[in-house]
Every structure is written in C-alpha cells, then in structure tokens.
Amino acid sequence: MRNRVQPDGTFDRLPQRGQFMGNRGCLHDATGTLRRPYSGKLWITCTLREKPARGKVPRAAPNRYTPLFFLDEAVACAAGHRPCAECRRPVYNDFRAAWARAFGLTEKAGAFDAALHAARLDGRSQRRHSARAEALPFGAYLLWQGRPHLRGDGALHPYTPQGYLPPVAIPGAEVVVLTPDPIVRVMQAGWRPQLSAATDRPSW
DSSP states (O other), rough: OOOOOOOTTTTOOOOOOOOOEOOSSSOOOOOBOOOOOOOSSSOOEEOOOTHHEEEEEEEEOOSSOOOEEEEEEEHHHHTTEETTTTTTTTHHHHHHHHHHHHHHSSHHHHHHHHHHHHEEEETTOOOOEEEEEGSSTTTTTTETEEEEEEOOOEEEEEEEEEEEEOOOOOOOSEEOOOOOOHHHHOOOOOOOOOOTTOOTTTTT
C-alpha cells in the first residue's frame, strides 16, 4: 500500500515500515487504494510494539483505520502527527508540557488536535510557512535546494526514505518549513522528537 508518509505529506509505497506507525482514520477502500489523506482531526504517532487494545500492527482492512508508517518521529511531526496518549504516554506528557510552555496554557488533547489540524492543512495539501533556517529548532523539517532536510543541532541532514545523507551546513537564508508551526514552537519549548535509531547521534 501507499502508506509510508514523507516529510512533505505525500504517501509512498515502500517495503520498509520505518520506526513509527501513525493513524489518521480509515483512508483506503476495499481494494486497498488510498482515497483520502485523512479522516478526522486525530493524527497520532504510535509505537510499532504490540499493545493490549491493538495487538500486532494490523494490516489494512475495509472499514478499519489505515496504518501509516514513518522513518522516525521528526518525519511524523513534519506530516502533522503528535504522540499517541495511549501507547506513548510519557512522550505525550512531555509534548503536552512543552505545548503549555510554548502557548502559556494547558490544553486537552482535543483542543490541540484542533489547533494542529488548522495549522497542518491548506485545503487537502500540506500547509507550509517560512522562517530563517538558523532559527529553527532541532527536529524541524524544511525544504532546501528542493529536498526535505532535518534541522539537527549544528547542521542540516538531507532526507531519503531509507535514512539521512551526510550533513550539510545550515544556510543563512529564509526557507520553506514543512513542520507545522505549533509543533515547531513545541520543539522550541524543549520537546525533541525521536529520530531513527541509525541516525540519532549526540553530535547532532
């Protein structure tokens, strides 16, 4: 299925699942064809581990949610997802606390899901904004020279669906930002997404 989500919000058909699973509701029909980019405002990032309410990671089936997959949590954030409060409760609690620091209030999940939904979509397409590359926090995604890059601690990391290419210098330029603005602000308030195990290095 086309259910591997990219930082620019597009869906690809890839054999690798990546490090995280996501959920936006049922997006496919009985033939397995994706018919819509989302169903509802709840876009979450889940663990790949079994959990009591779900069991094993499901295959797509008619009238059930479509399992989506991401290289890592930074990609999921760029696509507009936030941590699941059920299977990733400690990470969700950290995200919620950073949201409170960023916006000066404590929101319940439904309230910040609504705020995220308004920030991540422009019609049916990914909503984007602009910022100085050097001002973006660790974990944010941006477009540079026509390709998605992850903002690391001291460099940009060009994205591929299989992992990151060698780092490049952060440009002193205005760039297009893929990660929704509220999530960028949560990252600026101290929350960090979990990166692919092969690429999560302290030197970043």
